[in-house]
Amino acid sequence: MAEFMIAAAIFVLAMVALGLARILWGPSDADRIMAAQLLGTGGVATLLLLGEAMSVPAAVDVALILALLAAFVSVAFVKGVASSEADGA
Amino acid sequence: MTLALDGLTILAVCAGAFFFLAGTVGLLRFPDPLSRLHALTKADNLGLGLIVLGLLFQAGGLLAALKLIGVWLLALLAGASISQLIARTARPGGPPA
Numbered sequence: 001m002a003e004f005m006i007a008a009a010i011f012v013l014a015m016v017a018l019g020l021a022r023i024l025w026g027p028s029d030a031d032r033i034m035a036a037q038l039l040g041t042g043g044v045a046t047l048l049l050l051g052e053a054m055s056v057p058a059a060v061d062v063a064l065i066l067a068l069l070a071a072f073v074s075v076a077f078v079k080g081v082a083s084s085e086a087d088g089a
Numbered sequence: 090m091t092l093a094l095d096g097l098t099i100l101a102v103c104a105g106a107f108f109f110l111a112g113t114v115g116l117l118r119f120p121d122p123l124s125r126l127h128a129l130t131k132a133d134n135l136g137l138g139l140i141v142l143g144l145l146f147q148a149g150g151l152l153a154a155l156k157l158i159g160v161w162l163l164a165l166l167a168g169a170s171i172s173q174l175i176a177r178t179a180r181p182g183g184p185p186a
Binding site for chain 2 (some may be wrong): 057078
């Protein structure tokens, strides 16, 4: 079972890494933040799978914190867009 | 019994991994930001949800299972509100006043 979990974790991580090409291509900042959002969710899934495969219960706590921080990244992005538009930039 | 639970885990985790595949392909191939956001939320909600469901069958106890569900609920709540916020900035014509 552990081998399957690790294989699934590697697959999810590879998918997320492919999605990061969107950060390079853009074209808008919203597209880039979407790829970062996918990295956050994929990271949570990878952590949960690896924690189960390697019997590390603390990985669930790390996944919880990563989910929280990934949410704050996007909130900071939206706040930044709103304030830069208020400046007339 | 263990074999059946392992089978359910493999099924659910494979389905979740498939949704991550679909989300990545959508994010790379869809033509405009709003449809890309649609693909992303599938990976966010269903991909992570199915992987959590698969891991629930392997969870050692009630506390561990509840914690896994808590991670998913947090991702759901964050994903839903953030998709709204990103869609606001991504929509043509800029964010509404």
